[in-house]
Amino acid sequence: MGQKKTTSLYKKHLELKASIVDFAGYKMPIQYSSIFEETKTVRDSAGLFDVSHMGEIEVSGEQSAEFVNYLVTFDISKLKKFQAKYTVILNEKSGIIDDLVVYNLENKYLIVVNASNQEKDFEWFMKHKSGQVKVENAGKKYFQIALQGPLSEKIINGVTENDISDLKFYHAKEEKIANAHVLLSRTGYTGEDGFEIYGKSEEAEKIWDVIMEEGKQHNISPCGLGARDLLRLEMGYCLYGNDITTETTPLEANLSWVVSFDKESFIGKNILLKQKEKGVKRKLVGIQVPGKRIPRYGYNILQKGEKIGVITSGNFSPTLNSSIALGYVQSNYEKEGTNVEVEIRNKPVEGEIIRLPFWKNGSLKKKH
Amino acid sequence: MEIKIPKDLLYTEDHEWARKENGEIAEGITDFAQSELQDIVYIELPEAGQEVAQGDSIATIEAVKTVTDLYAAVSGKIVKVNRELEKNPELINKDPYDSGWIVKIKISDPAELDTLLMPAEYKKVIQEE
Numbered sequence: 001m002g003q004k005k006t007t008s009l010y011k012k013h014l015e016l017k018a019s020i021v022d023f024a025g026y027k028m029p030i031q032y033s034s035i036f037e038e039t040k041t042v043r044d045s046a047g048l049f050d051v052s053h054m055g056e057i058e059v060s061g062e063q064s065a066e067f068v069n070y071l072v073t074f075d076i077s078k079l080k081k082f083q084a085k086y087t088v089i090l091n092e093k094s095g096i097i098d099d100l101v102v103y104n105l106e107n108k109y110l111i112v113v114n115a116s117n118q119e120k121d122f123e124w125f126m127k128h129k130s131g132q133v134k135v136e137n138a139g140k141k142y143f144q145i146a147l148q149g150p151l152s153e154k155i156i157n158g159v160t161e162n163d164i165s166d167l168k169f170y171h172a173k174e175e176k177i178a179n180a181h182v183l184l185s186r187t188g189y190t191g192e193d194g195f196e197i198y199g200k201s202e203e204a205e206k207i208w209d210v211i212m213e214e215g216k217q218h219n220i221s222p223c224g225l226g227a228r229d230l231l232r233l234e235m236g237y238c239l240y241g242n243d244i245t246t247e248t249t250p251l252e253a254n255l256s257w258v259v260s261f262d263k264e265s266f267i268g269k270n271i272l273l274k275q276k277e278k279g280v281k282r283k284l285v286g287i288q289v290p291g292k293r294i295p296r297y298g299y300n301i302l303q304k305g306e307k308i309g310v311i312t313s314g315n316f317s318p319t320l321n322s323s324i325a326l327g328y329v330q331s332n333y334e335k336e337g338t339n340v341e342v343e344i345r346n347k348p349v350e351g352e353i354i355r356l357p358f359w360k361n362g363s364l365k366k367k368h
Numbered sequence: 369m370e371i372k373i374p375k376d377l378l379y380t381e382d383h384e385w386a387r388k389e390n391g392e393i394a395e396g397i398t399d400f401a402q403s404e405l406q407d408i409v410y411i412e413l414p415e416a417g418q419e420v421a422q423g424d425s426i427a428t429i430e431a432v433k434t435v436t437d438l439y440a441a442v443s444g445k446i447v448k449v450n451r452e453l454e455k456n457p458e459l460i461n462k463d464p465y466d467s468g469w470i471v472k473i474k475i476s477d478p479a480e481l482d483t484l485l486m487p488a489e490y491k492k493v494i495q496e497e
Contacts, residue, residue, distance in 0.1 A: 031406065034458065035406055036407045036458075294430055313404055316409040316430075316432065346437070
């Protein structure tokens with residue numbers, strides 16, 4: 001293993017006495033106080049996350065729209081300027097290479113990818129590059145901070161040059177915070193209202209500080225990757241490497257909403273179309289396991305003692321006061337309300353298939 | 369984050385601590401262990417009165433990162449169990465060496481105390497992890 005990388009906010013994390021872990025080659029804060037307390041803060045007020053480890057790929061040039069549209073499953077020709085979309089890129093067998101967010105910006109597409117996949121993704125983009133297209137691996141240039149929680153709008157309005165209340169979900173705009181130019185995007189991965197802010201790495205600390213300062217009166221707290229993982233699981237959002245991999249397809253992972261089958265072509269379309277016609281053999285589902293025993297990655301899902309699937313993510317949800325998990329089951333068991341058991345340390349524990357998201361009262365839903 | 373290793377305690381390689389108190393030990397998990405485990409969700413405690421041998425699994429700790437066993441630091445009889453942890457397992461995260469104690473064991477073989485690690489030795493153990 002080479003030297004671990006740090007983000008431009010690493011010094012801040014140390015000052016805030018974060019617990020640091022290695023994540024995707026970066027030294028990242030897993031928590032500052034407690035994962036459960038930070039999760040609650042995001043559900044109740046607002047939390048600030050350093051997610052600068054995420055990768056950014058920029059695509060520009062005359063034929064960039066056609067090129068990006070050939071790689072991602074969603075039809076991005078439908079995106080207006082400064083609109084964003086969560087989608088995936090597939091290999092030829094329709095396995096998921098990564099899940100990502102595409103921004104249609106002025107003269108370029110900004111594509112935000114998982115930290116662990118940024119090199120792999122960039123190589124994939126380069127391999128398929130053709131025509132008048134420029135591809136840049138821009139991860140080092142940018143910081144990314146996520147402000148998430150029902151009070152995010154109040155906080156962000158206190159630091160931006162202009163009032164941003166009208167900014168719609170999955171839309172972005174150029175803004176100024178603390179005199180620095182940023183891309184302000186109303187996006188997130190927590191189920192709460194919130195913003196993701198992109199800017200030049202050297203301005204990260206300044207922007208982090210003004211948001212923390214403004215957020216004080218709104219009970220803001222810095223939040224680590226532990227809370228981020230729990231928040232996304234409470235929403236049933238997929239984690240790459242666990243719930244989605246090159247061995248799973250978007251149809252199996254309940255991501256058909258990010259696939260535009262009416263688009264003429266994209267990598268992986270043919271096999272995906274066949275799978276759509278034949279029906280999938282397994283499906284990603286949410287499972288609630290009442291109690292505090294945690295179903296973890298790799299644990300078997302059973303029904304009447306027979307194995308019907310496997311857990312891909314699990315945790316205890318303090319919001320629901322219950323253990324929750326995502327896992328793949330044979331598709332004839334996918335129906336909401338189906339009773340299953342999860343084999344936790346050789347003991348079957350009763351659970352039930354739940355319609356996602358687990359957490360249904362997020363501020364995002366109320367707002368949009 | 370600074371890991372606390374109190375000077376007046378003994379330790380095991382499995383990240384338990386033991387405090388000598390009149391022929392008994394109080395036992396819990398170390399600050400290093402709780403920070404590695406992340407938030408503790410639930411602990412399955414033993415019953416008082418149970419006889420245990422050094423190294424026996426006596427409790428199960430379910431935490432965000434993983435699930436782990438607590439092993440008896442010495443042989444003897446479990447004389448007290450911290451039932452408060454059933455309601456408030458986060459005491460182990462917040463205060464691992466004091467209100468987060470887990471069991472008290474009446475020592476049956478005081479020589480076993482010599483097999484435990486001194487604070488400086490335990491510090492080496494965690495530096496190697």
